[in-house]
Amino acid sequence: MKIATWNVNSLTARLQHVLDWLIANPVDVLCLQELKMSDDKFPLDVLQSAGYNAAVFGQRTYNGVAILSLAPIRDIGKNIGGFADDHSRVISATIDTRSGPLRIVNGYFVNGQAPGTEKFAYKMSWLRALRDWLREELAAHPRLTLLGDFNIAPEDRDSFDPVGLAETIHHTTEEREHFKSLLQLGLVDSFRLFEQPEKSYSWWDYRMLGYQKNRGLRIDHILVSETLVPQAKGCVIDRVPRKWDKPSDHAPVILEIDP
């Protein structure tokens, strides 16, 4: 089965891209971020016509996350337990697979603007709360995947300019330590389980011909709990929709696991 994540930068603006992509890539689960719409605007009927169930946690203008799944979705949770948040950034749910229940945690992590700002401080407290909550989630759901737009380039090789951008947003030691602390919970970056092309990125700036020059960052990730690692068969970034007209600035990431 295939599980994917895609920051669509407005589902209103990108609905046709999502539908076209799902036709070409009929994944079992697609986690979306940056819906930028309230729940009542979510195009549930058209996605159901495409065969998908949906769990939605929307918000007007900013943020907003959803899980699309061919299989029924149950036990939906919203945001980080014990952490009061005005933003709609996390939706979690369980689907049943042949190997047992699979817990899906879909996150749109805080951007953080720049070190030293209030937004960066929010990012740090958000990441701390996420880690503490995930420790419990993992204990309750051993088969778990944490995926989405992390807004963290975990290593130098995940950035087109690790020297010039050293200690700037997405690259700071503090953010990378938080990423490592998620791995220390018993999660694995599935992309790095497999041989990958050099300079593999999942986001490119709209400006300055970022995509054409491959000036990108790998900030969209699919982490899997250690029990799932033997079932992981491949993880790829699909750059195709980034070349379409009026694209999202992010590309989908897809994990294949034994069902």
Place this chain on the structure above:
DNA sequence: ATGGCACTGGCACAGTGA
């Protein structure tokens, strides 16, 4: 060093993103 571009709300342009 700065801006580059895209999106939303709402109808001018500020806020946000990464």
